[in-house]
Amino acid sequence: MEGLFFNVNNGFLEGIVRGYKSGTLTQSHYASLTQCETLEDFKTQLSATDYGNFLANEPSPLSTATIADKATQTLVDQFNFLRSNSVEPLSKFLDYITYGYMIDNVVLLITGTLHERDTHELLERCHPLGIFDTMPALCVATNVEELYQSVLVETPLAPYFRDCLSAADLDDMNIEIIRNTVYKAYLEDFYNYVSTIGSTTAEVMHSILAFEADRRTMNITINSFDTELTKEQRAKLFPAIGRLFPAGNNALAKADDIDQVRQVCENVGEYRSFFDNSGSAQANGDLGDFGVAAQLEDRFFRMEVHLNKLAFLQQFQYGVFYSYVKLKEQEIRNITWIAECIAQDARDRIHDFIPIF
Amino acid sequence: MVYKTYASFGLSTFLVVIVALYLLFTDSGEAFDVGRFLEETSPFVWGSLGIGLCIGLSVLGAGWGIFLTGASILGGGVRTPRISTKNLISIIFCEVVAIYGVIMGIVYSSKLQTVPEAQLYTRDNYFTGYALFFGGLTVGFCNLLCGLCVGVAGSTAALADAADPTLFVKVLVVEVFGSVLGLFGLIRVLTRIACSVRHTYMIEGLSCVQSVRSMSSMMIRQDMADQCIVTEDLCPCT
Numbered sequence: 001m002e003g004l005f006f007n008v009n010n011g012f013l014e015g016i017v018r019g020y021k022s023g024t025l026t027q028s029h030y031a032s033l034t035q036c037e038t039l040e041d042f043k044t045q046l047s048a049t050d051y052g053n054f055l056a057n058e059p060s061p062l063s064t065a066t067i068a069d070k071a072t073q074t075l076v077d078q079f080n081f082l083r084s085n086s087v088e089p090l091s092k093f094l095d096y097i098t099y100g101y102m103i104d105n106v107v108l109l110i111t112g113t114l115h116e117r118d119t120h121e122l123l124e125r126c127h128p129l130g131i132f133d134t135m136p137a138l139c140v141a142t143n144v145e146e147l148y149q150s151v152l153v154e155t156p157l158a159p160y161f162r163d164c165l166s167a168a169d170l171d172d173m174n175i176e177i178i179r180n181t182v183y184k185a186y187l188e189d190f191y192n193y194v195s196t197i198g199s200t201t202a203e204v205m206h207s208i209l210a211f212e213a214d215r216r217t218m219n220i221t222i223n224s225f226d227t228e229l230t231k232e233q234r235a236k237l238f239p240a241i242g243r244l245f246p247a248g249n250n251a252l253a254k255a256d257d258i259d260q261v262r263q264v265c266e267n268v269g270e271y272r273s274f275f276d277n278s279g280s281a282q283a284n285g286d287l288g289d290f291g292v293a294a295q296l297e298d299r300f301f302r303m304e305v306h307l308n309k310l311a312f313l314q315q316f317q318y319g320v321f322y323s324y325v326k327l328k329e330q331e332i333r334n335i336t337w338i339a340e341c342i343a344q345d346a347r348d349r350i351h352d353f354i355p356i357f
Numbered sequence: 358m359v360y361k362t363y364a365s366f367g368l369s370t371f372l373v374v375i376v377a378l379y380l381l382f383t384d385s386g387e388a389f390d391v392g393r394f395l396e397e398t399s400p401f402v403w404g405s406l407g408i409g410l411c412i413g414l415s416v417l418g419a420g421w422g423i424f425l426t427g428a429s430i431l432g433g434g435v436r437t438p439r440i441s442t443k444n445l446i447s448i449i450f451c452e453v454v455a456i457y458g459v460i461m462g463i464v465y466s467s468k469l470q471t472v473p474e475a476q477l478y479t480r481d482n483y484f485t486g487y488a489l490f491f492g493g494l495t496v497g498f499c500n501l502l503c504g505l506c507v508g509v510a511g512s513t514a515a516l517a518d519a520a521d522p523t524l525f526v527k528v529l530v531v532e533v534f535g536s537v538l539g540l541f542g543l544i545r546v547l548t549r550i551a552c553s554v555r556h557t558y559m560i561e562g563l564s565c566v567q568s569v570r571s572m573s574s575m576m577i578r579q580d581m582a583d584q585c586i587v588t589e590d591l592c593p594c595t
Contacts, residue, residue, distance in 0.1 A: 003509045004421070007428040015432015015516060022436065022520050315513055 002199050006316040009087050014315070016085075017324050020078055021312060023050030024331055026357045033338050034350050039067070042339055064339040071332045076128045079325060089197055093318045095156065096190050097325055101130025102157055103186060107179045109138040110147070114175075132156075160185035173228065180220060180237040187213055187239045197318065204311045204319030211307055213242035214271070215300050221252045221261055222293065243268045258292065274299045301354050305330055309356070327356055399477060400486025401469070407493030408465045414497030415458020418504025418539075422451035425508030426515060433519035440518045443525060447511025450536045454504045457543045461496045464550065465489050492546045499542025506535035 006014075025033075029049055036042040039062040043055045054070045055062065083094045105126040112122040119139045126135065137151045152161050160182045187209060194205040217238045224234050235253035239245070244252065244264070251264045262275040274296055308323035334353040341350040380386050426447045434441040468485060476482075514528035 003425070003512070004505065007425045007512060011425070011428025011512065012432040015429050015519070016435055018516055019433060019436030019519060315516065 003316045010090050013082055013085055013090065014320060017082060017320055021324050024327060024356055025049060027355055030355055036342055039339060039343060042342060064336055064343055067339050068332060068336040071335060072128065075328045075332065079129060082321065090318060094321060096193060097322055098129050099156060099186055101127040102132060103179065103182050105130040105135065106138060106157065107175060109135065111175055113139045177233065184237060184239045188241060191241045200314050200317035201319055204314055204317055205322065208307050208311065208322065210242040211303060213239040214244045217242065217244055217249060217252060218261065221255055222258060225257065301330065305354055305356055330354060331356060400482045403486035404469050404489040407490035408462050410497045411465065411493035412458045412462040415500035416455050418501035419451050419455035422504035422508025422511065423448055426451065426511035429512035429515040433515050437519040440515055444515045444518060446529065447507065447514055447532060450507045450532055451504050453536065454500045454539045457539050458496060458500050461543065461546060465493060492549060496542045496546050500539045503536060503539035506538060507532050510535050
């Protein structure tokens with residue numbers, strides 16, 4: 001039944017976003033990009049794709065940071081076009097997508113201020129999708145209470161900060177705890193909002209958000225081994241959604257090493273292959289902890305790309321907008337990686353990106 | 358939001374119950390008389406309603422289908438302009454549904470003739486009124502659902518064509534099957550009308566087979582059962 005009324009307000013934008021999606025780089029594009037010798041070749045190859053002449057006005061020795069910034073700017077322009085042409089409830093859905101970036105920006109500004117960095121430099125490093133008006137005022141951060149009362153209470157992030165107002169002072173550990181608590185509240189809120197939109201959007205977004213929650217749970221667990229984070233504190237950071245909730249979350253809260261994490265994840269069919277390093281370990285020798293973590297991160301990204309591609313198989317739902325933003329981000333990470341490998345002449349690892357289509 | 362459903366259902370049920378109890382307790386329970394309602398409403402009401410619903414619902418279906426497809430063609434055509442010409446076929450399929458409704462409306466309206474009040478409430482006229490009403494309703498709903506079906510399929514066809522040109526013809530086959538639904542309604546009702554021309558029940562002034570007409574003027578006051586038996590061999594569609 002969603003097909004009968006969806007096109008009234010959102011049909012045009014769905015057509016636009018599917019047009020954007022058909023312009024994402026394919027295997028053949030990546031093949032020609034990996035064969036470039038210099039960054040100038042790289043720029044020429046990209047100008048034949050949907051990116052067009054996005055690097056046209058850049059001065060001659062290109063840097064990979066510029067390429068990444070300009071590519072992100074194309075994504076931001078596309079997103080702003082969609083956002084300005086949308087009406088409720090799509091506009092609220094698109095706003096929810098930006099909240100994740102806003103949280104990252106807020107944490108970046110607080111951390112930077114604590115380490116006495118320059119305000120302008122910090123503001124330039126913020127993600128453009130997560131900019132809100134009162135951001136510069138965050139640079140006068142001393143404690144969370146004051147931050148909340150003066151700045152955050154007017155932003156859409158206000159309800160997410162309520163749970164962490166009790167954090168005493170801001171140091172590096174507490175800031176990470178704040179970031180994860182706020183992100184947990186955001187994910188749960190997004191999940192509930194999507195459930196109110198109903199039918200197909202809820203179906204598609206539930207599977208994507210559930211995986212996101214599980215991924216954060218696993219990352220928090222693995223990163224908190226051998227740190228001062230207590231198990232109770234750790235358990236409070238796990239989002240209350242996803243396949244690992246509630247039994248898996250409880251088990252992970254008590255885990256002490258990576259084997260226990262693997263055991264918990266074996267219970268969920270889709271995550272069983274994440275920890276399966278028997279084949280590659282024999283090939284490369286003992287990977288060590290760092291290797292396992294990197295491999296896990298790679299597998300998480302692959303799973304995320306897979307779930308986001310599935311969203312395009314359904315018509316008349318909002319999940320295509322979320323998935324497009326995530327897939328475009330992955331593509332920008334890919335081209336940044338390839339550009340870095342070309343610039344540093346590390347051609348043996350140039351194929352270590354995750355192709356999308 | 359759930360409260361809105363509770364309120365609407367609750368209020369309407371409440372009103373119906375109040376009216377029913379009022380009639381019951383003021384000893385006018387017999388004012389609620391379906392048979393009298395059917396006998397006293399003019400056949401013109403039923404006939405006109407049928408014609409109105411026929412055209413109205415058909416056009417609603419066609420319009421709905423056109424906006425469903427059109428929005429997707431516009432969106433997909435921004436990046437892939439080549440789809441805009443080919444996908445007008447989907448819009449034409451929806452449009453055809455409205456044309457079916459108009460044709461039936463015209464055919465039906467030729468069945469309505471002015472009849473003086475005294476001769477209005479006859480068995481033939483009742484039949485014609487009901488036949489027009491239900492025929493119009495049939496065509497209207499068939500075309501409404503056909504328009505919706507073609508609209509959704511057309512929207513998918515436009516987006517699939519924008520992604521991969523070889524998919525267009527394949528999704529078009531689905532649309533063709535969908536548009537046949539409207540045709541079913543049209544054919545069924547047209548054969549019904551052709552049948553009723555040769556049937557004994559007819560309104561004054563319709564052209565007819567002479568022999569049947571003479572027989573019908575004799576049978577007009579007889580039992581329905583008798584007429585059915587007599588006219589069975591004349592009408593192939595009873």
